[in-house]
Amino acid sequence: MGGALSGRSALISGAGRGIGRHLALGLARAGMNVALLGRRPAGLDDTASECVRFGVEALTHPVDVRRPAAVRAVVDDVLGRLGAVDLLVNNAGIADHDESPPWQVDADRWWEVLETNLRGSFNLCRAVLPSMVAAGAGRIVNINSNVATKRDIRYTAYGTSKAALLALSDALAGPLRAHGVSIFDISPGMVRTDMSERMTACLERDQWVSVDLVVDAVVRTARGELDPVSGRYLHVGADDLTELVARARAGLPDGARTLRLLPYGAGDPLA
Template sequence: MGLRSLQGRSGLVTGAGRGIGREIALGLAAEGMNLALLGRHSATLTETLHACVRHGVKCVALAADVAHPGQVKAAVDSVRRDLGGIDLLVNNAGQVDRAEVPLWEADQAQWWQVVETNLRGPFNLLHSVLPGMVERGSGRVVNLNSGFALRPDGRYTAYATSKAALLRLSDNLAETLRPHGVTILDISPGAVATEMTANMPMFADMVHWGSIPYLVATVVDAARGRLDPLHGRFLHLGRDDLEALLRDAELIRERDARTLRLRPYGDEDPLAAYS
């Protein structure tokens, strides 16, 4: 049993049936948070639900595809009826390119399916969940992002493109949400051992994986509000010292750092003002 630091609050976790989503849900439940578990497969969601309720929390499992707005809206409406207002949204559901191939060799349907899950999915959840947070004047959103958002990768063009777009979406929302007391963060766990990464050839020889417990603890800290000073920023758990980032939070905001920005080639670059 955890410290129950989130007692009485409610969270919604997507992709909660397995992998990172399941572990995050269990970590939040251990801290007393009531949970809505969203995913496409009822069987795995039910297993996660049973594990969560052992922590003495209220929990509901909802089968829905995050890429479908109607299914998401129905699920969020159900969560509000069963658990009340949503204090924390964790956008974790995601897919990756099926094969390491250049874009012109990619399966077109699967490429768009990755983008729809990784970008349209979070948009659908944000569109349904944010009105309640804004109305209450409080709430926190954690988007599970990736280092792929920051660097080009010709092998995983759908995944990298969708994660970069997700980071830009958070950036576009940050200042709009600030006066409403809603925090949004993009957190990259680094390379962690999951079913998804196990099937990525680039990680075939990986020995030293990132820590899933550290990711879970970070999401719990975000739910508590400890990471609010880093609102609108990208955090990479595989590399970052979060304590150092928190100490420098004011400087990070002043310099508009930890966001996607154009890099000018010099002061004479006509687009330097957009950096």
């Protein structure tokens, strides 16, 4: 599936606005047909109207990714109309907006973040993977966050959901590799979006990461250029992806750029 993307198909969740919209446009520009998922029909329609200008097919599906049956129905429709999903981008996500300690926040809102970011990604993986495994090819990108690996008490739901997503990718990477399917966690860094502009941690920064870096990374993923780092965590706001791929070809240490428990030293029974 590497190389030219013309005629290939991508499914992007959260495609009606923010990073998801930019990713959809970037993949369409590269020649991929796109299936656009999100909660708001108007945003999806707007993204689709821009995508078709590149001569590709653009499908829109308003859906709540937390609902397994609804996700399954959408994926079945996409497969029926486009023939395959060569790239799945799990981008739909929300964050804590109440930055109080977790024992003070609204519990239902806390779980909503987990269900959207983690269960939504799981639902899409579960719906798409059988066709990828049967075809012996495919790629999945989970849009992750630096909060997954660096604790921030203000975003316990968001951080927990993204750390769990890292763990899910790690669990899937080995089995999927045997079927020709690759999976990646890509952290955009501080990209200016509606969501990030409501997060104090983002507003404390003086510089924003260009969304073009994220688009470029996902397009390169779709082309197969980043396959040597499948199963690894990538941070486009800091990484030189070409160098990281070269390091991977030379051999990265076991567990590098994955979620791991570090032993305290010699004699640790968990080492």
